[in-house]
Amino acid sequence: MSLPSRLDSQQRQGAAQDAAPDERPILQVRNLNKRFGDGCAHCLPAHVEHPGNRCPRCGSVQACIDLNFDLYPGEILGVVGESGSGKSTMVRSLYFDEDATSGEMFISSCKNGESNLLAESAQQKRYIRNHVMGMVYQNPYLGLRMSYSSSGNIAEKLFAADHFHVGRIRERAAELLGRVEIPLGRMDEPPKRFSGGMQQRVQISKALANNPPLLLLDEVTTGLDLSVQARVLDLIRSLRRELKVAMVVVSHDLGVIRMLADRTMVLRQGRIIEMGLTDQILEDPQHAYTQLLVHSLL
């Protein structure tokens, strides 16, 4: 068994912006719905709208409604929206943290992109999320085991992909932690002794452990101070440049989106209200809510 290829992997080179228009998307999402609660006859018909998407009869909340989008290799898709708009629920559903109520999801490197991954068994989903996806949560406590060593955190991902050679695992961990500028002398320290920015970088390196072609980032810079934020954003940009990882970046911060995303989608009350090139969305918003959002920038 050999460990995933080096960080400067060749296979995804040249996939990013110069992508041919007929290239297959790496991620396809079709009619993704997520409802918290069982729903009732009052709210299950799709045409019924409730304030805050919450059914006044049964209390079920429609967090995501009919989300459709594609993500191409090496592309960064920004997701913006106010709190409660369904951003996090969307990425958590894509990472199988939440069970989507209905919908389909295809990943091109998984079963030839023909099988709806949301309908797979729990074992299959675990395999997929360990092999072709990486997730970085807003709260590092969700993505890391805080009292185990940082290298162990990365090793955990590698164990899940059946690598059981400590020496090689440590080499790979050192390589990844070096990539995110964690001093190698501290690779065996538990992340709870690290600063917030360092924890976030350890989390990113953990998500990258198996060289996934798809990375989900949920509010990664929220709660970090500005200079640390800038370093994390730089890191994400260089990862995209060098590894050609496709990313879904969730943020409520339009600055982050402007800096990172090629395309942006705007969510409101669980629906996509606008989607397009980031510059277009930010400079020439069409939807009233997007206009409000863009103009509320300080």
Place this chain on the structure above:
Amino acid sequence: MTSSSMNRPSEQHPAFPKSAYNFAFLDEGSKREIRRKTLKAVAIPGYQVPFASRELPIGRGWGTGGLQLTLSLIGRADSVKVIDQGNDDSVNAVSIRKLIEETSGIATTEDAAEATVIQSRHRVPEEKLNGGQILVLQVPQPEPLRHVERKEQITRRLHAEMDYSAIWLTLYESVVKWGSITVGADYPVLVHDRYIMAPSPIPRWDNPKLHQAEHLTLLGAGREKKIYAVPPYTNVVPLQFEDYPFEIEHFVGKSCRRCGSAHTFLDEVTDGETGEILHQCSDTAFCAKTIERRESHVASIQA
């Protein structure tokens, strides 16, 4: 006879006569429950089967899981051996043996070869067990994932999805911290390529004895209400890294001070007077048997 002496319990008239108990203490319904769950455990090697753990006249955590298995298994023709850390004479072993004797009236033995049911805490007998024997191990913590994951709901899901990276993580941490895997007892094993199991706190020395064994091993945790099993001829493989293989304890150059054996699991004892560190067999019955065999051998030569 006065009325006061009539009410006082005596040898002939105990306050609660043993005949009041069902055979082997447990009622038949409880035994059936335990046997059914045991069958399920045997059918799914290494899988922890929840069962309705009963109250016993010993405290939970003192071997109630193993005792319930033993009590539900024994019949009148059985003979039981009870071991505590390899020792037949420690308080816990004696109490459990007495309870079994008094409530069932069946024979008990110290000879591992003679016993049909062997209840043990923390050891597998040195003598190789055969197909007709059942080894019952008392388990304090049946869940190998427990120290990484506190919630039962989650550990069950991890077992179902065969996600054992957390266990590997604990082994990795020990390699990083100490340079080798330092798990001394209760070393996690993979049972027949499916479930990772806590083999109860037996020393690493005893792990290979479970692999492709002729005997049936049953593990019972009374407080945690779980039964699991290793049926005969099942693969039991200790987890190991490619560059840090599993190793049993070494006793190089050491031997038992009583029987002289160098091929058994040795306990360290300190001489009370000289402070000298000595070693002796942890399995006392095996030790005694070795001494006896040697003496009879010597006697036969002299004769």
